[in-house]
Amino acid sequence: MRKKESKIIILTASYGTGxxxxxxxxxxECANKGMTNVKICNLYAESHPFISEVTEKLYTKSFTYGKQFYKLFYYGTDIIQNKKMLRWYYQYGLKRLTSLIQSEEPDILINTFPITAVPEFRRRTGVVIPTFNIITDYCLHSLWLHDDIDKYYVASNELKAKIHSRGVPVSKVVVSGIPIRPAFSESHDKMALYEKYKINPEKDLILLIAGAHGVLKNIKEICETLLLTTDHQLAVVCGNNLSLRNELAHLNNRYDERFHCFGYIERIDELYRLASVMITKPGGITLSEATATGTPLILYKPVPGQEKENALFFSEKGAALIAKDREELLLSIDSLLKNKEKQLSLQASIRRLYLPTSQGMIMTDILNESEKIMRIGYPSSIKSQKKKVGS
Known part of the structure; x- marks a missing residue:
């Protein structure tokens, strides 16, 4: 008899793109495995669209105008041990989640954001749906942790040890790496890429990633200084930030052969491979992508919270430099590009952090673990438990 295909819901949130x-x-990855019964749900946007839109904008602004507020939120919620004080967050999205589970009857739930309404559903109803957390940074925030999460997938042994120190059995934590796009694992003809992007292979290329919302600041001033004082090439990826592209347009005219300005690039991995150094914010996904290509990193002005913690981890591993202001950034770029030995050391260190085929390992393990969980004999009838929800 053919085994029934598992129905999977992947729950996420749009606070950043990672x-x-x-x-x-x-x-x-599920599609590659021939699994068609899979759905992505942006739970907060679906349950509270107005609040979600406002908080997403506040989140973006917090990287520039509200750093202290975000610092207080990130570290403040992390040190709160009394779950009653965070009860509002544990219930956030629960009503929509309950409706989704009742209508879809999933066999597996996967979190790529710390949505605590998911394990809270199990606690309130007694209905066990195998539930898994994919932690998308190199650091730990306590909101990811809950007694009713069946397994965690993390980026490093250090993060696994930290989770274990919080009382989670080591058997429930898998060092898988953070899933990134398969394109980053492909091999390429670098000379063909130089030709494609009209980049001179004889000169160093500095790659600046502005971020999805243009959160990398002072880019115009940084570019002007580098173009005036060095002979390096610059490539800036502005994403969907049209105003930034317009602001940099005059540099295209003045430095046609040395300056390259891009909007959103689907194959950004190709630019990673050509860069002698990349300046970026230390988001978990960007860092994971760089481990795949071995691109030397300078992490610019990390914001207190997961950015700062990610940056410190990479710095301690010898896999990145940190620049706290524009002057330090310019000095770091200059010293790095003059020291090929230092470049090679950064490349080697960052490549040691790379864990390939993360999504394949994760999905295979999730499917196997789900079967084990359901064989235990937990209550499986979702509809019969509907009245318990919300009590």
């Missing part, structure tokens, strides 16, 4: 990218990577 959580959505991981969800899409897992979705694509």
């Amino acid at each position: 959580h959505l990218q991981v969800a899409n990577s897992l979705y694509q």
Whole structure:
């Protein structure tokens, strides 16, 4: 008899693009395995669209105008041990989640964002749906942790040890790496890429990633200084930030052969491979992508919270430099590009952090673990438990 295909819901949130990218990577892996009964749900946007839109904008602004507020939120919620004080967050999205589970009757739930309504559903109803957390940074925030999460997938042994120190059995934590797009694992003809992007292979290329919302600041001033004082090539990826592209347009005219300005690039992995150094914010996905290509990194002005913690991890591993202001950034670029030995050391260190085929390992393990969980004999009838929800 043919085994029934598992129905999977991947739950995510659009606070930054990383959580959505991981969800899409897992979705694509399921498709590659021939699994068609898979759905991505942006739970907060679906349950509270107005609040979600406002908080997403506040989240983006917090990287520039509200750093202290975000610092207080990130570290403040992390040190709160009394779950009653976070009860509002544990219930956030629960009503929509309950409706989704009742209508879809999933066999597996996967979180790419710390959506605590998911394990809270199990606690309230007694209905066990195998539930898994994919932690999308190199650091730990306590909101990811819950007694009713069946397994965690993390980026490093250090993060596994930290989770274990919080009382989670080591058997429930898998060092898998963070899922990234398969393109980053492909091999390429570098000379063909130089020709494609009209980049001179004889000169160093500095790659600046502005971020999905243009959160890398002072780019115009940084570019002007580098173009005036060095002979290096610059490539800036602005994403969907049209105003930034317009702001940099005059540099295209003045430095046609040395300056390259791009909007959103689907195959950004190709630019990673050509860069002598990349300046970026230390988001978990960007860092994971760089481990695949071995691109030397300078992490610019990390914001307190997961950015700072990610940056410190990579710095301690010898896999990146940190620049706290524009002057330090310019000095770091200059010293790095003059020291090929230092470049090679950064490349070697960052490549040691690379864990290939993360999404394949994760999905295979999730499917196997789900079967084990359901064989235990937990209550499986979702509809019969509907009245318990919300009590």
